[in-house]
Structures are given as C-alpha cells and as structure tokens.
Amino acid sequence: MNSRIQAEQQKSSQDLTASARTSAPVLEVKSAAKAYGDHMALRNIDFTVHSGEWWGIVGPNGSGKSTLLHLLSGVLAPSSGSILIKGKPVKEYSRRALSRLIAVLQQDGLPEIDYSVRDVVAMGRYPYQDWLGRDQSDGEEVVDRVLEQLELSPFADRLLTELSGGQRQRVALAKVMAQEPEILLLDEPTTYLDIHYQLQFMELLADWRRRTGITIVAVLHDLNLASLFCDSIYGLRAGESFMQGSPDECVTEEHLRSLFQVDPVMIRHPQHELPQFLLKKKD
Numbered sequence: 001m002n003s004r005i006q007a008e009q010q011k012s013s014q015d016l017t018a019s020a021r022t023s024a025p026v027l028e029v030k031s032a033a034k035a036y037g038d039h040m041a042l043r044n045i046d047f048t049v050h051s052g053e054w055w056g057i058v059g060p061n062g063s064g065k066s067t068l069l070h071l072l073s074g075v076l077a078p079s080s081g082s083i084l085i086k087g088k089p090v091k092e093y094s095r096r097a098l099s100r101l102i103a104v105l106q107q108d109g110l111p112e113i114d115y116s117v118r119d120v121v122a123m124g125r126y127p128y129q130d131w132l133g134r135d136q137s138d139g140e141e142v143v144d145r146v147l148e149q150l151e152l153s154p155f156a157d158r159l160l161t162e163l164s165g166g167q168r169q170r171v172a173l174a175k176v177m178a179q180e181p182e183i184l185l186l187d188e189p190t191t192y193l194d195i196h197y198q199l200q201f202m203e204l205l206a207d208w209r210r211r212t213g214i215t216i217v218a219v220l221h222d223l224n225l226a227s228l229f230c231d232s233i234y235g236l237r238a239g240e241s242f243m244q245g246s247p248d249e250c251v252t253e254e255h256l257r258s259l260f261q262v263d264p265v266m267i268r269h270p271q272h273e274l275p276q277f278l279l280k281k282k283d
C-alpha cells in the first residue's frame with residue numbers, strides 16, 4: 001500500500017476517533033457486578049462506549065472478559081448495577097429490537113453445517129423478517145452487497161463444510177454485516193485464524209467501521225493487534241477494572257508485567273506510531 005493512502009487511512013481513522021469521542025454514549029456499564037453462584041466473576045465495572053468507537057477488552061484467562069461481553073449483549077443480566085444501550089436498560093429491549101441493534105460474533109463464528117454461504121449470510125436478515133419469514137426491507141440486495149464486499153460472491157453456493165476455518169469466519173462476519181447492527185460485539189474473533197486472516201479480519205472490521213460508523217467492542221487476546229486497531233482498551237484483572245484508555249496509555253511495560261506476568265520488550269511501531277511489544281524467553 002502506498003504511503004499516501006496509508007496516511008489518508010490513518011487520518012480518516014483518527015477523524016473517526018475524534019468524532020466518536022464527541023458523539024452520544026451507546027453502551028454504558030454502571031457499577032456492574034456479576035456473580036455465578038458465590039463466585040464473583042465481575043465487580044465495580046464502569047465504562048462508557050461512544051458511537052463509532054472501537055474498544056478492545058483485554059485481560060488474562062478467567063478475568064471476566066466473556067462475562068462482560070455477555071452482559072453487554074443482554075445474554076446475562078448483571079447481579080447488580082446496570083447496562084444501558086442508547087440510554088435504555090438492556091433488559092427493556094425485546095429480543096428482536098436488540099438483534100437489530102447488536103450483533104455478536106464468537107471466536108468460532110459458525111459450526112460446520114450443510115448450509116450454503118448465501119443461506120447463512122441471509123440468516124443475518126432474521127431481525128428484519130415478519131412472522132411469515134418475509135424480509136420487510138431490501139434483504140436480497142443487502143446479502144448480495146455483503147457477499148461482494150467480503151469477496152465471497154464466488155463462494156455463494158458452496159457449503160460451509162467445504163470451506164476452511166478462515167473462510168468460515170469471513171462468512172460469519174458477512175452474516176453479522178447482513179444484520180446491519182449499530183453495535184458489534186466480538187469474542188476473540190481471530191483466535192483460530194493464521195496471521196494473514198487475522199490481519200484481513202481486522203482490516204475488514206476497520207473498513208466496515210469507516211463506511212458505517214459502527215461501534216465495536218472486541219475481546220482480544222493479542223494486545224499488539226488491539227493496539228493497532230482499537231481506539232480504547234479496557235483491561236480486566238480478576239474480575240475488576242485494571243485499566244482503560246488509549247493504546248499508548250494501556251499497552252505499557254508496567255501493565256503487561258502486572259497483568260500477564262511477562263517481561264516484554266517494548267517497541268514503537270515504525271509505521272503506525274503505536275506501542276507494540278516482543279516477548280522474551282528465559283536465557
């Protein structure tokens with residue numbers, strides 16, 4: 001990619017971030033806690049996501065990241081505190097209204113089933129169908145457009161069972177794109193992807209956000225990717241808030257040591273001016 005295009009893309013991403021900061025809150029977590037039986041998985045969680053922002057949720061295994069995502073999507077109710085979506089408690093939305101607002105993508109987005117790519121992407125239109133299963137909007141066009149955007153048109157009639165894991169994850173992304181949500185929640189979406197597909201997946205999200213201003217909250221294990229793509233990072237440790245802020249504020253040697261007990265070598269990305277780190281092995 002030539003450097004002028006790269007600079008323009010970086011600028012448009014910065015513009016998006018700046019405008020996101022001045023826009024309305026879409027997700028608000030207020031003093032939220034979640035207990036499973038007598039185990040407190042989350043406590044004292046407070047953060048606000050504004051329209052068009054991209055947040056990365058990071059933290060060690062078992063720190064409560066997926067639980068937090070389940071609270072945001074309304075799959076789980078907080079034991080105390082509240083979760084607001086566009087100013088309204090999540091529990092006050094009907095399932096259908098919620099599925100028009102929020103799409104969720106898991107780490108293994110789709111099972112290996114005997115459905116064609118087109119049929120699976122069309123399932124994303126479910127929130128727009130009436131009780132007879134008719135799409136009340138331009139569903140077919142949306143499905144065609146999304147297949148085109150993700151370069152899946154040549155695969156449209158292939159079965160999911162005939163695709164690689166990386167291709168299936170792209171179809172999973174197409175399905176949530178067809179859902180046309182305002183908020184996208186992702187739980188470790190790049191876990192099973194090789195570095196080519198990891199980067200491609202993150203670029204597709206970035207492109208989607210540039211085009212539509214969608215709000216993204218993603219649980220990410222890879223802090224280097226989080227630093228490259230997210231505006232803001234929220235770090236959890238043992239169910240409690242550990243840090244929140246920009247990649248520069250969060251991806252630091254001190255935080256990495258304290259969160260993950262690793263001894264990293266910090267570097268500055270020479271092209272993107274963002275913090276990155278290398279891991280060291282014992283001598």
Ligand SMILES: Nc1ncnc2c1ncn2[C@@H]1O[C@H](COP(=O)(O)OP(=O)(O)OP(=O)(O)O)[C@@H](O)[C@H]1O
Nearest residue numbers: 036037039041059060061062063064065066067068
């Ligand atoms: N359904 C459940 N019942 C009981 N305890 C649970 C349940 N789900 C999660 N937990 C516990 O809550 C804590 C947080 O789990 P959670 O899955 O949210 O962490 P995580 O940060 O997403 O972990 P990982 O990085 O390993 O996926 C863990 O101690 C886990 O064992």
